[in-house]
Amino acid sequence: AFGFDVQRWRADFPILQQTVHGKPLVYLDNAATSQKPHSVIDCERRYYSELNANIHRSVHELGERATAAFEGARMKVRRFINAGDNREIVFVRGTTEAINLVAQSYGRNLFQVGDEILLTEMEHHSNIVPWQLLREQTGAVLRVAPINDAGELMLDEFEKCLNPRTKLVAVAHVSNALGSVNPIHRIIELAHAMGAVVLVDGAQAVPHMAVNVQDLDCDFYAFSGHKLYGPTGIGVLYGKAELLDAMPPYQGGGDMISQVTFKQTLYNVLPYKFEAGTSNIAGVIGLGTALDYVQALGLDSIAAHEHDLLAYATRLAHDVPGMRLIGTAQDKAGILSFTLDGVHPHDIGTILDREGVAIRAGHHCAMPVMEHFQIAATARASFALYNTRDEIDALFAGIDKVIDMFGRQQRGAA
Ligand code: PMP
Numbered sequence: 001a002f003g004f005d006v007q008r009w010r011a012d013f014p015i016l017q018q019t020v021h022g023k024p025l026v027y028l029d030n031a032a033t034s035q036k037p038h039s040v041i042d043c044e045r046r047y048y049s050e051l052n053a054n055i056h057r058s059v060h061e062l063g064e065r066a067t068a069a070f071e072g073a074r075m076k077v078r079r080f081i082n083a084g085d086n087r088e089i090v091f092v093r094g095t096t097e098a099i100n101l102v103a104q105s106y107g108r109n110l111f112q113v114g115d116e117i118l119l120t121e122m123e124h125h126s127n128i129v130p131w132q133l134l135r136e137q138t139g140a141v142l143r144v145a146p147i148n149d150a151g152e153l154m155l156d157e158f159e160k161c162l163n164p165r166t167k168l169v170a171v172a173h174v175s176n177a178l179g180s181v182n183p184i185h186r187i188i189e190l191a192h193a194m195g196a197v198v199l200v201d202g203a204q205a206v207p208h209m210a211v212n213v214q215d216l217d218c219d220f221y222a223f224s225g226h227k228l229y230g231p232t233g234i235g236v237l238y239g240k241a242e243l244l245d246a247m248p249p250y251q252g253g254g255d256m257i258s259q260v261t262f263k264q265t266l267y268n269v270l271p272y273k274f275e276a277g278t279s280n281i282a283g284v285i286g287l288g289t290a291l292d293y294v295q296a297l298g299l300d301s302i303a304a305h306e307h308d309l310l311a312y313a314t315r316l317a318h319d320v321p322g323m324r325l326i327g328t329a330q331d332k333a334g335i336l337s338f339t340l341d342g343v344h345p346h347d348i349g350t351i352l353d354r355e356g357v358a359i360r361a362g363h364h365c366a367m368p369v370m371e372h373f374q375i376a377a378t379a380r381a382s383f384a385l386y387n388t389r390d391e392i393d394a395l396f397a398g399i400d401k402v403i404d405m406f407g408r409q410q411r412g413a414a
Contacts, residue, residue, distance in 0.1 A: 006305060009297060012038050013386050016035060023355055025358065028391065030382045030387075033226045035384070039290075040290050047069075047282045047286070054066070055278075072285075081221060087270035088271070093233055094233070096126040096224075098223075098235055099222055106197075107167075114140070117140055117170060118191075122178060122180060123201070124176055151327035152330070155187075158190070159190055166195075168196055175366070177327070177370075178326065179335030179336070179337065181331040183331075198220070199219065200216070200222070202221050203222070203223050205223070208302065209299060220240075222235070231283040234280045234287050306334045309383045309392060320396070322342070335380060336382070336383075339378055340399070340402060342406055345378055361380070
């Protein structure tokens with residue numbers, strides 16, 4: 001309907017052209033990690049077969065080339081999120097490391113007893129635990145803004161949690177357990193009005209929508225490459241230059257210094273101050289290639305396609321007896337979390353796997369969300385640019401099988 005030829009893009013993903021348990025693979029676990037296009041796989045292979053050398057301060061040709069490719073990827077990331085300056089792009093292992101970096105470098109040095117950190121009830125554990133560690137170190141206080149039964153942040157309650165003691169707000173752009181898209185613009189406005197800085201956990205947002213950090217005016221933005229069709233083990237922390245500049249290093253080692261004596265060490269300039277040791281060079285360059293790929297399709301086209309899949313799946317879900325959607329927010333991105341009456345989500349996942357359908361079952365590293373809905377786990381199907389309506393049909397055919405099997409079991413037991 002919008003000129004998005006999914007079969008054409010799908011052909012770029014070699015892993016999808018296989019069968020599992022004799023059935024075509026239907027990969028619907030994209031929120032955990034997405035598959036990689038040929039271009040990214042080739043880029044990794046080419047890096048190690050043609051380019052591999054350590055970067056920065058190299059006096060030989062390979063080192064120069066590797067450095068150019070590495071710094072070129074930094075530029076691609078800057079453009080991808082529309083940051084104003086390459087110095088604001090710090091390469092880390094992933095979202096988790098980015099958040100820990102901010103907690104330890106920004107928070108640990110600035111926060112005092114009674115200072116408040118405001119989170120939401122829908123955060124991933126990686127946007128909860130680093131702040132709890134910081135609480136133990138500094139005596140800071142954690143506050144949690146609640147969600148409603150649709151899985152939406154209650155903005156009025158969020159606003160009530162803000163006060164002059166709020167030093168930092170750490171919030172997911174998109175919830176990985178519910179799919180809810182947070183009103184991030186408004187959240188940032190409200191937090192800034194109270195003088196708090198804002199860290200956005202963008203792990204589940206960047207694969208599904210165009211992100212513009214200058215337009216958002218967020219202070220920190222974190223994401224992972226592997227959910228964005230890029231390699232594992234590489235991610236990005238964006239931070240405003242003036243904030244990063246004032247922060248002490250997170251780790252010490254090579255590349256993050258400008259001068260070392262046993263008496264005193266001078267730190268390197270941004271962003272190298274935060275990139276101690278040899279980076280995941282292949283990962284960085286591969287991430288750059290993944291961004292090229294996504295931008296060639298266009299995030300708006302991807303978003304439209306995924307919205308169509310989600311709307312289709314949601315319609316089908318309403319006709320399935322005993323199926324309960326967890327997360328029915330107005331604004332959702334690419335995630336269908338659900339339960340089936342009388343069936344444990346792990347059984348749903350196992351039976352679907354026999355049909356070639358890969359989903360995730362569990363608490364999705366968001367146990368407070370499970371607690372809110374008073375469930376232990378959900379089954380979660382999550383969509384990517386290469387998924388099709390036929391695959392949604394396969395998911396629901398599998399769900400019918402699950403219901404059939406458990407219905408029969410219950411009738412047998414009665
Ligand atoms: N935040 C959210 C919302 C996530 O979905 C994830 C990954 N499941 C993370 C943080 C952590 O990302 P990573 O494991 O790549 O560091």
